[in-house]
Amino acid sequence: MYLPFPNIMRIFRHVHRSGGDWETALLNNISKRHLMTPEEKEQEAQQEKMNRRKIRQRERNELIRTICEATGHH
Incomplete structure (x- = not known):
């Protein structure tokens, strides 16, 4: 394992x-x-x-909702 010099000094x-x-x-x-x-x-x-997957899904859902609202499709 490599330890940076500042860590060694600390x-x-x-x-x-x-x-x-x-x-x-x-x-x-x-x-x-x-x-x-x-x-x-x-x-x-x-x-x-799993956290990254949840974030991507949330962003995808927000995008779909925004597009639906902008185009009048609910």
Whole structure:
């Protein structure tokens, strides 16, 4: 796993200021997506896919409603 230099510096700074609390330093400075299990990642991906599908359906319904109102078809 690659950690950007600013994150590494924040980790060291946190550890120094907290008197050695590596766990909190790492958890606060590593992206949550890197800490997820493959199952959690899959579940999140499925949720995102469903949310995108719902948004597209809502937008499609709004467009149809707008067209129907504009053309006098209800």
